[in-house]
Structures are given as C-alpha cells and as structure tokens.
C-alpha cells in the first residue's frame with residue numbers, strides 16, 4: 001500500500017480530531033447551540049445535559065467523579081489554575097512549591113511567575129533516564145511545602161514518572177499533588193485514586209479532540225481541595241472557572257475520552273508495536289544512534305533518538321515529507337538545544353541531532369516503514385559528507401583531538 005505524503009508523526013504536539021469526535025460535536029454548533037447556563041428553556045437544558053454527559057466521560061477515564069471535573073480552555077490554563085489556585089488559597093500555610101526541571105513550559109513559567117510573588121520553588125533535576133528521583137524529592141520537602149507538581153509523562157521523551165510513589169509521599173505529608181497529565185491521559189491507565197493525585201490537567205487536542213478545550217480534575221474527598229479562581233465572573237464551574245462553556249469543544253473532549261477509554265488496551269499495543277518496529281528498523285541499519293530517556297518507563301507512542309554525526313537542520317530538511325520534532329528550538333537568532341535533553345545530560349551535539357517521533361491513532365505500518373527508509377537514506381548521506389564520522393569510523397577519538405587554527 002502506498003503512503004500519502006506528508007506523513008504526520010508529531011502526535012505529542014497535537015493530534016487530528018477523530019471523525020467520531022467531530023460527529024458528536026457538530027450538532028452543538030447549530031441546532032443545539034444553547035448556553036449551558038440558560039436555565040429557562042430547552043436550548044439551555046440540552047446544552048447543559050451534553051456538558052454533564054461529557055463531565056462523566058472525562059471523569060470515568062481517570063476514575064474520578066463528574067463533580068470533580070472543571071472545564072477549561074486547555075491544559076495551559078489547567079496547569080495555571082492548579083498551581084496558582086493552590087498557591088493563592090494556601091499561601092498562609094506555606095510558600096514552598098516543588099516541581100522538576102523538565103516540566104512543560106505551562107508549569108515552569110507558572111512557577112517562575114509565582115517566584116516573583118513571594119513563593120519559593122524547587123526545580124528538581126532529573127536522572128539520566130529522564131525520571132525524577134524519589135530520594136531527591138523527599139530531601140526537598142520542607143515544613144513550608146504546600147504543593148508538589150510533577151508531570152505524569154514528558155512531552156519530548158515520553159518518559160513516565162513514578163507518579164503513584166510521589167502521590168503516596170505527598171499524601172503522607174499532607175502536601176497537595178498536582179499533575180500535568182496531558183501526555184498520559186488516554187494513552188496509559190491514569191487513576192487519580194490509585195495515584196493519590198489531587199489535581200490533574202488534561203487537554204483535548206492531545207487525545208484526538210479539538211484544540212482550545214481542556215479539563216482540570218479537582219479532588220472533592222479525602223481531602224476536599226479548594227482553589228482560588230484565576231478567571232472571575234459569572235461563577236461557572238462552581239466558581240473555579242468563569243466563562244460561558246465551550247459546549248461543542250466539551251462534547252468533543254468527552255467523546256475523545258470515551259473512545260480512549262474503550263480503545264486504550266488495543267491501541268497502546270498497536271502503537272507500541274509500531275514504535276518498536278521503528279526503533280528496531282533504525283537500529284538495525286544505522287550505527288551511532290541513541291535513545292534519549294528510559295525505554296522501560298515510556299509512553300507506547302514515543303521514540304526520541306539522537307543520530308550522531310549529522311547536522312540537525314540538514315536532517316530535518318532531508319526528511320521534510322515527515323512531520324516530526326527536533327531537539328533544537330529555534331529562538332530568534334540561535335539554535336538552542338532542548339532544555340529537556342540538556343537536563344538528562346545529553347550533550348549539545350547529540351541534542352541537536354535528536355528527533356522526536358510521536359506515533360498516533362492514524363499511523364500505519366507502511367508509514368513507519370517509509371520513515372525508516374527515509375531516515376536511513378538521509379542519515380547515511382549526511383554522514384558520507386561528515387569528516388567527523390569518517391574519523392570516528394577509523395577509530396580516531398575526536399574528543400582527544402587538538403584543533404589547530406591557522
């Protein structure tokens with residue numbers, strides 16, 4: 001079977017809307033367009049009913065109850081709300097927050113903002129495999145610690161943290177535990193009870209739902225978590241998030257969660273199979289390739305690999321009919337290596353040659369085979385042009401070479 005180009009393999013950045021999700025959403029743009037807060041007529045009632053149904057679908061996926069789900073504009077807002085909401089509500093109790101260095105910017109920048117407002121934040125390092133160390137975490141806890149916020153799975157390297165262990169540690173000490181669950185929810189089983197999670201951020205567009213809608217799980221029992229709102233007005237979502245609800249978006253998020261819950265066992269097996277085929281195919285035909293982060297504790301759909309002795313930009317250009325992400329971030333003038341790979345201890349050279357493959361529901365084996373073929377071709381060609389690769393092959397240790405300038 002021929003593949004259609006370009007191939008999309010960047011599903012950590014966003015996912016296409018599943019046609020079944022779109023179908024569920026459509027009536028809520030036109031015929032059922034009511035405002036879920038309108039209490040006086042059937043337009044409002046049917047919108048509210050749809051929202052409550054979606055709340056149930058989201059809750060079910062993470063083993064919560066529907067009253068514990070707050071709808072937001074996406075996970076960036078959910079991350080902001082869970083961190084700032086706790087910080088503001090409990091600042092009398094303590095001003096210390098613990099997070100880790102490879103969180104998403106929605107968490108890191110929120111924490112940085114709080115530092116400007118009198119909070120103290122500990123950014124834990126990660127281990128070489130990309131996971132946070134429980135020892136480090138334990139040592140960082142102080143009497144003033146009110147919140148631990150650690151992501152479930154990382155968006156660049158797909159590495160999964162020991163969330164249940166962290167949740168237990170937080171619970172024993174009466175510290176709130178807030179989790180950015182964006183990359184994990186819908187991909188691997190996430191259970192807020194088992195994991196002792198107090199707050200969990202979810203995004204629709206990472207799980208085949210629409211962009212611009214998300215949810216925040218807020219625990220209601222044992223303990224009942226209270227949050228300060230960051231958006232005021234109207235008192236929607238039990239006062240935690242005012243604003244007219246995005247009914248079609250919320251219906252889409254709910255439908256996406258229901259599909260994910262039903263299909264997760266089968267889908268994760270399929271994705272793991274494709275991912276392992278991609279990895280094996282690349283490793284069989286290319287030397288000097290390195291996986292970044294733990295393979296054992298990793299999302300089934302992620303592969304992050306560095307291809308030594310190629311130039312990152314040329315590699316990306318060479319595979320321009322395959323949509324993937326690289327470990328270089330273009331900031332205005334310079335090429336910065338990914339802060340995530342840096343934190344793992346990956347050297348700058350290898351970080352610049354890294355590729356994140358994010359497999360998704362709609363990828364096929366033919367696409368994977370095409371990507372292997374293309375990567376092998378391009379990497380091989382670029383290495384033929386690389387004097388460094390030549391020298392390495394001849395056994396010259398480049399790191400010990402003395403460079404001369406004329």
Ligand SMILES: *Cc1c(COP(=O)(O)O)cnc(C)c1O
Nearest residue numbers: 074075076104106155182183203
């Ligand atoms: C995409 C992503 C976010 C942001 O979600 P939006 O809904 O796009 O705001 C936050 N955290 C992680 C880990 C993500 O991958």
